[in-house]
Structures are given as C-alpha cells and as structure tokens.
Amino acid sequence: MRALNIILLSSAFNGLTQRAWLELRQAGHSPSVVVFTDEDAVCEQIEHSGADLVICPFLKDRVPQALWRNRQRPVVIIHPGIVGDRGASALDWAITHELSRWGVTALQAVEEMDAGPVWATCEFNLPTGLRKSELYNGRVSDAAMVCVREVVEKFVEGYVPVELDYADPNVRGRLQANMKQADRSFSWHDCATFIKRCIDAADGQPGVLASLAGGQYYLFDAHLDARSGVPGELLALRDDAVLVATGDQSLWIGSLRRKPQPGEETFKQPARHVLAGQLADVPVLDAAFATQAFSTEAYQPLRYRECGHVGELTFEFYNGAMSTEQCQRMVAALRWAKARDTQVLLIKGGRGSFSNGVHLNVIQAAQDPGAEAWANIQAIDDVCEELLSARQLVVSGVTGNAGAGGVMLALAADIVFARAGIVLNPHYKSMGLYGSEFWTYSLPRAVGPAMAEQLTQACLPVSASEAWQLGMVQEIGPRCPDEFALWLLQRANSVLSDPTYAAVRERKSQVDHALIRQCREAELRQMQQDMCFNRHGFAEKCRHFVYKRKACGTPARLVEAWAQSGEVEVTESPVQA
The missing domain is CATH 3.40.50.170 (Formyl transferase, N-terminal domain)
Structure with missing residues (x-):
C-alpha cells in the first residue's frame, strides 16, 4: 500500500x-x-x-x-x-x-x-x-x-463510501439529542447502581449535577458500597472520597466540581478537598495500610494481595493524577509491602490511566500553588525511591496510558510490562518542567543517554511497541484489561527463574545508590527553579491545563514538513508532570 x-x-x-x-x-x-x-x-x-x-x-x-x-x-x-x-x-x-x-x-x-x-x-x-x-x-x-x-x-x-440509509434494517442507530443535566438527574433515594450509572455516563465531562452536603456539585468517580443510611447523608470518609447513602446502599464519590456562580470557573478536585469545611462530624475509616492491607472494602485506591512469592500492589488514582497525600499513602503502602516475605513486588495501575504524575488540579487549588507543586514532586520522588531501593525484584504493570512522571514511575521498576495499545508520553518540557522522578537515572538506564535526551526534548508520544523496541518496556501483554491482569501476575511469578531476566537480576545486586541520590538532588534543584520560581512558565501552563483553555494553534512538533504551508504557531498541549 x-x-x-x-x-x-x-x-x-x-x-x-x-x-x-x-x-x-x-x-x-x-x-x-x-x-x-x-x-x-x-x-x-x-x-x-x-x-x-x-x-x-x-x-x-x-x-x-x-x-x-x-x-x-x-x-x-x-x-x-x-x-x-x-x-x-x-x-x-x-x-x-x-x-x-x-x-x-x-x-x-x-x-x-x-x-x-x-x-x-x-x-x-x-x-x-x-x-x-x-x-x-x-x-x-x-x-x-x-x-x-x-x-x-x-x-x-478507490473505495466509494456507502450512503447512510435509515430504511436499511441493518442500520440500527438513530439521531440522539445531546444529553442535558435533566437527562442525567437522579435522587439520592434511587438505588446505588442507577446513580453510579448516571455518574459513569458523565465521567470525565460534564459530571452529574447533584445536591450534596448543602451545596450543588458535579459528581465524578463513583464506587459502590454495601453500607446504608439516610439517602444523601455523608456516611464516612476514606482517603479523598466521601461515602454517600442512597435508597438501598451507598456510593463512594471520589471527585467533585463545585457549581460555579455566574462568571466564575471551577474545576474538579478530590471530594475531601472540596467539602473540607463540612466533614468535621463525618466518621473517618481507617485507611492505614499496615492494618488494612488485606481489607475486603469495596473502595480501595490502594489494594494488596499475594500470590506465591509475588506481592501485588494496585494503585488507582482518578485520571492518573497523584497528589502529595496520595503519594504519601503509596509510600506507606510500599514500605509495608517491601517488609513482607516476598521475592517479587508487582505494582500496577487500575482501570484508567496508569499515572500522569503530580496532581495539577490540587496544585492549582492550593493557596500557594508553587509550594504545593514542590511538596508534590518530592512526594512522588519518594514513591519512586521506594521502588528503586526495594529488596524484591520490582515489576511494573503499565495498565493504561501514562505521561511524564507516571512513565518514570514505571521505569523505576526493574522490569516493565505494558498492556498492548497504551500510549506513553515520556517528557515534561511541554509543562515548563525539567522533570524529576529519577528520570535522569531510570530513562538512560532503559534507552541510553542519547535516546533519553531525544525523548524528553521531542515531546512526542510513544506506543507500547515503540517503547518495547527502545527498551523502556520488556514485554507487551494482552490489550484486554482482565486478560492483562492475569497475564501480568503469571509473568511476575516467572521472572525469578526466567533466563531472559538473568542480567536484570544481576543488575539488581549492583545498584549504585549514591548515583540515585545524586540524580534526585540534581533534578530537584532544577524543579525548584521551575515550580517555585516559574522559570519556564509552569504556573501559566498548569492553570491553562486545569481550566481547559483551548489551544491557540497546533504545536510545531506535530506538523510534518509536507504540511507546512506557512507560519506554524508554537504552542504546547501539556500532559501532567
């Protein structure tokens, strides 16, 4: 062709x-x-x-x-x-x-x-x-x-497309009206599964507008729970989510956006942050990983199980964004998991994005966004350091798309397995950031210094197959999420004896911890300039990302030479850090 x-x-x-x-x-x-x-x-x-x-x-x-x-x-x-x-x-x-x-x-x-x-x-x-x-x-x-x-x-x-013919019985689709909030509405007296379906159908955008805790909010990130209470009542708080009673059971709501006043703009934040002033009397469920690691709770952003000599830690953060507190919880979970009598530590994402790095919405909402960004980047560095310092052989299962620090978090593992069809964005530059998460150690270790420089400067996406060819990914598993989860656990169980990974196991015993520390310190010196002193416009790029400002042009890096008929605007389309 x-x-x-x-x-x-x-x-x-x-x-x-x-x-x-x-x-x-x-x-x-x-x-x-x-x-x-x-x-x-x-x-x-x-x-x-x-x-x-x-x-x-x-x-x-x-x-x-x-x-x-x-x-x-x-x-x-x-x-x-x-x-x-x-x-x-x-x-x-x-x-x-x-x-x-x-x-x-x-x-x-x-x-x-x-x-x-x-x-x-x-x-x-x-x-x-x-x-x-x-x-x-x-x-x-x-x-x-x-x-x-x-x-x-x-x-x-030279194919000629087929005209749409609604008289054809095989044509089942029809014109459907644009869904409005009235079509999405529910009562907290409705059953939990119905309410969850309403929220699921509005996931990402626009959310479902509902009354909660005396205010009007757009709801996102719903999870079923068996507890019950007075419909609409806040029953509990766990990590960043609130538990709301429905007509039969209850729902965890992870993210909210306050309904704006005329002329105002609002954006999604973790539910606990949005309702911070109204949660004083709401019971807090114990989320300490040391006591809840094998919990059967329905809603668990961090879940752990063991299979043979493999300890599997699943982290599922909405939209792949990792706030300072979420990173701190993950550090505690990793420290607990590393102390277990296992030989392989498998970390994997949940149903959505694997990770997109720091939580730009939480950063933007902070009283001092620069200070919050600085705390957030150090917290996610702590997550990566726990992986780099693990006694166990660490395997990362990249279950969904990943960007910036999320890619580097995966690369902090000894072995990286990826689900077919995912897309990686291994760069920070479009957000006005130098980058951290030990990228100056992990990325050159995987692809070599020259390619690491090219990937971080070009600011282009990489497919799973390209990542495998480059050495960022060692194997690609099934595209189906359920099949990938089974395949991933099986492969994690085999890496200790698989001759393919003999060199990886040998490298594990020769880690240069002094070099790792130097990389972190050098990266953070650069990031302090970007996050705290706004050297390359991170504050404005973060604000544009959070408020979903429309691009004013096509980034020059995405325009091929044959398509350059005139001036090309150099703009950036950021991913998270």
Missing part, C-alpha cells in the same frame, strides 16, 4: 488522536496534526497542505464547508457510535441505556453532522459498569483504530 500524507484534524491532541498518529506512522504513512482553532485558520492549513486524506479522531467542532465539499480529499469523522447513530452524546446514551453492544463508525463529513456516507464500522460487546472514559480509552479506542486502518486501505483502493 502506498504511503499517504494524512491530516489528523482534532479538537486536541488527546489519547485517541495520539494513538491514531502512532498507528499511521507505524503503517508507513505520514500523519500531520491540525488542532482545530478557528474555521479560517483550519481551512488555510489544510487546503494548502497537499494532504491526501483528512481523518478526525476527536473533533467537537463542525467541519467547515470548504473542507468537506472537496470529495477528492475526503474528510472522515471517527464517530463513537454504531452506523446511523448521530449526536455528541453517543457514549453517554449507550451507558445510560445499558446497551449490550456498541461500536465506532467512520463516516464522511457532509453538511449535516454525523450523516455522511459510511467508510467503515466496528462493533464490540459493551459490558456493564464501565465509565465513559474507560469505555472511550478502551473498546472505543480499539475499534477506532480498526476503522482508521480500514479507511486508509479503502482510500488507496
């Missing part, structure tokens, strides 16, 4: 767009990104780029007429719905209605949104209990890549 010049037109260089960019490059094509800013600028960039094809993996804006009317260079929308489905709330409705199957459709842009001819479609089973973000980054992302590959192949073959 001949190589194509492909524009990826997207509202942001998000995880799905990054994955499409990586897959197209791996297939031998040359993708170039255009971040949608204003209609005229987008048309100017694409019309003069010489692109063969335009694919829109994540586009919230309407495709300009000047682009979609050019049938020689089709614009193909990747829509997260089955054939015939239309509207911006496709996944919200699919979760709300508990559909058993859903899909992704690639369709050509026309004047009417989501109504164009179909290029490709891919359906999948839809299990219950998935959050929208989990569905989007999992099954939807997988199906979207199938569609992208099929679109490119068909374009090369």
Whole structure:
C-alpha cells in the first residue's frame, strides 16, 4: 500500500488522536496534526497542505464547508457510535441505556453532522459498569483504530463510501439529542447502581449535577458500597472520597466540581478537598495500610494481595493524577509491602490511566500553588525511591496510558510490562518542567543517554511497541484489561527463574545508590527553579491545563514538513508532570 500524507484534524491532541498518529506512522504513512482553532485558520492549513486524506479522531467542532465539499480529499469523522447513530452524546446514551453492544463508525463529513456516507464500522460487546472514559480509552479506542486502518486501505483502493440509509434494517442507530443535566438527574433515594450509572455516563465531562452536603456539585468517580443510611447523608470518609447513602446502599464519590456562580470557573478536585469545611462530624475509616492491607472494602485506591512469592500492589488514582497525600499513602503502602516475605513486588495501575504524575488540579487549588507543586514532586520522588531501593525484584504493570512522571514511575521498576495499545508520553518540557522522578537515572538506564535526551526534548508520544523496541518496556501483554491482569501476575511469578531476566537480576545486586541520590538532588534543584520560581512558565501552563483553555494553534512538533504551508504557531498541549 502506498504511503499517504494524512491530516489528523482534532479538537486536541488527546489519547485517541495520539494513538491514531502512532498507528499511521507505524503503517508507513505520514500523519500531520491540525488542532482545530478557528474555521479560517483550519481551512488555510489544510487546503494548502497537499494532504491526501483528512481523518478526525476527536473533533467537537463542525467541519467547515470548504473542507468537506472537496470529495477528492475526503474528510472522515471517527464517530463513537454504531452506523446511523448521530449526536455528541453517543457514549453517554449507550451507558445510560445499558446497551449490550456498541461500536465506532467512520463516516464522511457532509453538511449535516454525523450523516455522511459510511467508510467503515466496528462493533464490540459493551459490558456493564464501565465509565465513559474507560469505555472511550478502551473498546472505543480499539475499534477506532480498526476503522482508521480500514479507511486508509479503502482510500488507496478507490473505495466509494456507502450512503447512510435509515430504511436499511441493518442500520440500527438513530439521531440522539445531546444529553442535558435533566437527562442525567437522579435522587439520592434511587438505588446505588442507577446513580453510579448516571455518574459513569458523565465521567470525565460534564459530571452529574447533584445536591450534596448543602451545596450543588458535579459528581465524578463513583464506587459502590454495601453500607446504608439516610439517602444523601455523608456516611464516612476514606482517603479523598466521601461515602454517600442512597435508597438501598451507598456510593463512594471520589471527585467533585463545585457549581460555579455566574462568571466564575471551577474545576474538579478530590471530594475531601472540596467539602473540607463540612466533614468535621463525618466518621473517618481507617485507611492505614499496615492494618488494612488485606481489607475486603469495596473502595480501595490502594489494594494488596499475594500470590506465591509475588506481592501485588494496585494503585488507582482518578485520571492518573497523584497528589502529595496520595503519594504519601503509596509510600506507606510500599514500605509495608517491601517488609513482607516476598521475592517479587508487582505494582500496577487500575482501570484508567496508569499515572500522569503530580496532581495539577490540587496544585492549582492550593493557596500557594508553587509550594504545593514542590511538596508534590518530592512526594512522588519518594514513591519512586521506594521502588528503586526495594529488596524484591520490582515489576511494573503499565495498565493504561501514562505521561511524564507516571512513565518514570514505571521505569523505576526493574522490569516493565505494558498492556498492548497504551500510549506513553515520556517528557515534561511541554509543562515548563525539567522533570524529576529519577528520570535522569531510570530513562538512560532503559534507552541510553542519547535516546533519553531525544525523548524528553521531542515531546512526542510513544506506543507500547515503540517503547518495547527502545527498551523502556520488556514485554507487551494482552490489550484486554482482565486478560492483562492475569497475564501480568503469571509473568511476575516467572521472572525469578526466567533466563531472559538473568542480567536484570544481576543488575539488581549492583545498584549504585549514591548515583540515585545524586540524580534526585540534581533534578530537584532544577524543579525548584521551575515550580517555585516559574522559570519556564509552569504556573501559566498548569492553570491553562486545569481550566481547559483551548489551544491557540497546533504545536510545531506535530506538523510534518509536507504540511507546512506557512507560519506554524508554537504552542504546547501539556500532559501532567
């Protein structure tokens, strides 16, 4: 198949767009990104780029007429719905209605949104209990890549897309209204599973507006619990989450966003932080890891179990963000786990992102954001140091996407296993940071000094397969999260005897702890300049990330030479640190 010049037109260089960019490059094509800013600028960039094809993996804006009317260079929308489905709330409705199957459709842009001819479609089973973000980054992302590959192949073959025909009985999708808060509303007297489904369907954005503790908040990050009480009552506090009674049981709510006043902006924070002044009389459940390590509690951001000579520590922090306090809890958990009579310590993420480093929302909400950032980076360094100093052979299971310090946290392990299809962003520069988490030790150890420099300066994503080729990852496991969890535990149990890792075991006995300390101290000297003295604009970049400011242009690093028709704005699309 001949190589194509492909524009990826997207509202942001998000995880799905990054994955499409990586897959197209791996297939031998040359993708170039255009971040949608204003209609005229987008048309100017694409019309003069010489692109063969335009694919829109994540586009919230309407495709300009000047682009979609050019049938020689089709614009193909990747829509997260089955054939015939239309509207911006496709996944919200699919979760709300508990559909058993859903899909992704690639369709050509026309004047009417989501109504164009179909290029490709891919359906999948839809299990219950998935959050929208989990569905989007999992099954939807997988199906979207199938569609992208099929679109490119068909374009090369001269395929003519099929007009959408609602008279065809195989076309099951229909136009669906954009979901509003009235469609998401619930009463705390409703059953917990129904309320959780409402929150899951609004996960990420926009959340579900509800009354809680005398105020109005958008709710996120819900977990079922068997306790009961007066509906709407705060029953308990555990780590950062509050337990709220429902009509039958209860729900842990991990994150909240206060409903803003006119002209005000608010953002998501851990529930305990948002409700800090209203929790004096709420019982606090013991979360000390030394006494709760083998707990059967339904909600556990940190979970531990043992299998043979492997101790497995699972950490699940919402959106992969790790606050100072979360890092401190993880340090305590690691110290306890390291004292166990095990030979392998397996650390793995939960259902969402593996880790994206420090918690930018908590930092932004602090009275002194610079001081909080400084405390946070030292706390996550403590987590990494516990891994680097472990007696056990440490294995990290990268269960989801990771960015910046989250990548380096994984690399602090002796062996890294990754789930197929994940995306890594091993850099800090786009956030105005030098970087910490022992990256100057762990990254060169994995890929060599020259490649470490290139990865941190280029600020580009890396696929799981590329990470394996570079040496960042030792093995890639199944894409299915449940299959990966089983595979991961089996591989962790075998690493002590596997001859493949003989050199790793030997290296373990020769760790230069003095060099590790020097790396930490040198990194923190640089980070103090960035976080406390704002050397490279970290404060502004953090604020723009938290308040979701729209990009003013496409980062120059994402624009290929063939697509550079004129001036390219140098802007940054940050990941967390």
